[in-house]
Amino acid sequence: xxxELLKGGSYVWQDETYLNDGLKKVLVYFAYARYVKRGSxxxxxxxxxxxxxxxxxxxxxxxxxxxxxxxxxxxxxYWENVKKFLVRxxxxxxxxxxxxxxxxSGVNSWKMNVIxx
Numbered sequence: 001x002x003x004e005l006l007k008g009g010s011y012v013w014q015d016e017t018y019l020n021d022g023l024k025k026v027l028v029y030f031a032y033a034r035y036v037k038r039g040s041x042x043x044x045x046x047x048x049x050x051x052x053x054x055x056x057x058x059x060x061x062x063x064x065x066x067x068x069x070x071x072x073x074x075x076x077x078y079w080e081n082v083k084k085f086l087v088r089x090x091x092x093x094x095x096x097x098x099x100x101x102x103x104x105s106g107v108n109s110w111k112m113n114v115i116x117x
Contacts, residue, residue, distance in 0.1 A: 004022075005022065005023055005082070005085075006023050006024050007024060008021045008022025008024070008025065009022070011085060011088070013088040013089070018084070018085070018088070019081075020082060020085035021078045021081045022082065023082055026075050026082055027075075029071050029075035030071075030072065030075040032071050033067075033068045033069075033070075033072040034068070036071060037064050037065065037067070042059075
């Protein structure tokens with residue numbers, strides 16, 4: 001029942017085909033943004049490492065904050081896409097999923113609720 005919402009896919013609305021990016025993509029970008037901001041390691045092809053040699057330098061807070069903001073904005077962009085899907089498809093759990101979506105707290109606020117059958 002939630003597969004299309006989670007994984008995404010195409011759907012038709014008013015005789016036009018649209019792409020739903022899916023909640024999975026939204027969550028991945030939110031999680032990665034948090035990881036970038038809070039992590040003190042370097043993500044490499046060979047695993048997580050701490051660079052402590054003379055040829056490397058720790059990434060500063062400002063750079064981490066910029067990357068965090070970038071990935072969070074990407075997550076919000078994908079979220080707006082999923083939100084359109086929910087509205088256009090009149091998804092039965094829209095109010096459960098989007099409890100805080102239309103609040104006055106602004107776009108920097110995002111809260112997820114558990115969905116049950």
